Amino acid sequence: MKTICRRPVFLCNFSGSLEASRSKFFGTALTSRCTVIRKRQHSRKMIYLKSLLNVIDNSGAQIVECIKVLRHGPRNFAKVGDEITVVVKEARALNKEITGQSANNRVKRRDICRAVVVRTKSPLIRPDGSTVRFDDNACVLINKNGDPIGTRVSSVVAKELRELNYNKIVALAPKTF
Template sequence: MIYLKTLLNVIDNSGAQVVECIKVLRHGPRNFAKVGDQITVVVKQARPLNAEITGQSANNRVKRKDICRAVVVRTKAPFRRPDGSVVRFDDNACVLINQNGDPLGTRISSVIAKELRDLEYKKVVALSPKSH
């Protein structure tokens, strides 16, 4: 479960490494995010921008203190699937997205939860190497 001020790893190549949750974009009485929920984040740690990178890839890079949207793809908190199995990951991770729900990066470096297939994040699932 992702609450306010939770730190998450970013698993795409958008330029961010660590982000902090500042808002859970969810309707209802619960104020936490789980796998598949959108959150608003601020970039706490970013990769340095190379001088030789130009064009569209440089425009899509995020910098420290940027405010972005993200979708949660892994959580440390265990959650139950409809078949009865319980899934728990080693870290909290997210993928940065734009207002339309398209990912900012062009690659995803590690696994994501299988529950994203059923939601509207088809492009995120297509970029991931594997889903658990």
């Protein structure tokens, strides 16, 4: 039974129902291998509808959800440097201590903003063949002119943003990769 059924394991689509039925036949050993493959497929993330991103500026938002990729073309996922529309899912609580420019531009939960993707978990391929992969998906909130809402960027961003005229974000970032 095992030898006959082994072939379709590699040929079939990795769907949940199939995996459940497979586990009945093969026990744990084969299913664990399948889940490893599945995980690898999932870790290659592009940014599209419902993707959650970290916000790395001091606009007040912490986690946002992508609701639209502002890009037209056959591939409608966002890469580094692409603009997206986001909803703020989690925001830092408003403090009275915060004053000045950053206090005026703070965003709240459920606000709709624009953002630019600055890091992706999916490898970003450069023209010379090298790739850069970050451990998270992150964005910086911007206004409609492309200027950042916050006044600081706390972590690294990709180099490509400079070529795409997001010079302010690159200048604020402590390091580029």
